[in-house]
Amino acid sequence: GAGVSQSPRYKVAKRGQDVALRCDPISGHVSLFWYQQALGQGPEFLTYFQNEAQLDKSGLPSDRFFAERPEGSVSTLKIQRTQQEDSAVYLCASSTDTGHRQPQHFGDGTRLSIL
């Protein structure tokens, strides 16, 4: 069956531009997570949705980061006025579970490079 799909796979933007990253989770998965992975680090939590509700956005590094999941399916992570420190791999994951007793299913990630 189809897994988690993320697009674009690679994104290069100039500093100051806005970018939008898309995540298409596994159909029927209630939970959706966004992570940021910097070089040499593990994935770091950004935000969590349960259906269309954003229940936790404590990991978003600044108000330039915004995420939405308006219909409880596809999610978009938007970064406004990008900075060089935003360069990272952005991972999306979905799960059937609303807790953490089931595994998360990850997409391939979007590698964002800010010039």
Place this chain on the structure above:
Amino acid sequence: ILNVEQSPQSLHVQEGDSTNFTCSFPSSNFYALHWYRWETAKSPEALFVMTLNGDEKKKGRISATLNTKEGYSYLYIKGSQPEDSATYLCARTLSGNTPLVFGKGTRLSVIA
């Protein structure tokens, strides 16, 4: 902030060797521990979710143990193969409502 530490950072083994690595975490308020395998240019793949002290899980040649009282989990690979080459990530959470916190991973290279 809870720290998840993984060791070693990287590991090179010969094909056929068995190997193991460690995930350490603060033992207080344990809820769940996840292991993922992340091959280059692919997505992280779930290996195990462990919740109980003393848990042992196995998937093919890979197995994991959990000690929540002392705050560690071991991942074992028996008879390593080149296709086992990947970064192995562990992550733990304090509750069902708090985010997973990942370690930096152990990068395994299996040499044929």
